[in-house]
Amino acid sequence: MRNQLYCNADLCVFPSLYEPFGMVALEAMSHKVxxxxxxxxxxxxxxxxxxxxxxxxxxxxxxxxEQVNTVLSNLVLTRKMAEDAYLMLSKRYSWASVANQTKDIYPK
Structure with a gap:
């Protein structure tokens, strides 16, 4: 159900006052939203x-x-941001990348 919602979304807005990890943004980015x-x-x-x-x-x-209006009124920027976010996600947050970052924390 959650994935279907992302697939149908034009934009995800997270007006959090406190968000320690930001997993919701990563989930949206993984669906190119x-x-x-x-x-x-x-x-x-x-x-x-x-x-x-x-x-x-x-x-x-x-x-x-203002930010929502910018996204909804500028399709070129919106598509570029979604693609760049997806690429960043696949590089920085892939299982291999996360495993290497975790490994680097511990002494050899």
Whole structure:
């Protein structure tokens, strides 16, 4: 059901006031759905503004609306961000990449 919702989505918006990991953004990106996220927690570490998604000032409804409007009115930018996010995801968050990052944490 969740995957079907992503497949039907034109945009995913996460107006979180607190989001420690940002997994929801990664899930949307894995379905090539553009994201608009609050500049908070893990979300701001995952999303690069206007590169892999749009960031807005947490708690600012006006800034949120501006970013959503930008995404919905600029199809070229939206498609580019979704593709770039998907590529970033496949490189940075693949199982092999995560395993190597984990391995590098531990002493040899």
């Amino acid at each position: 553009p994201v608009v996220v609050a500049e908070t927690g893990g979300l701001k570490e995952i999303v690069q503004h206007r590169k892999t998604g749009m960031l807005f000032k947490k708690g600012s409804a006006i800034n949120l609306a």
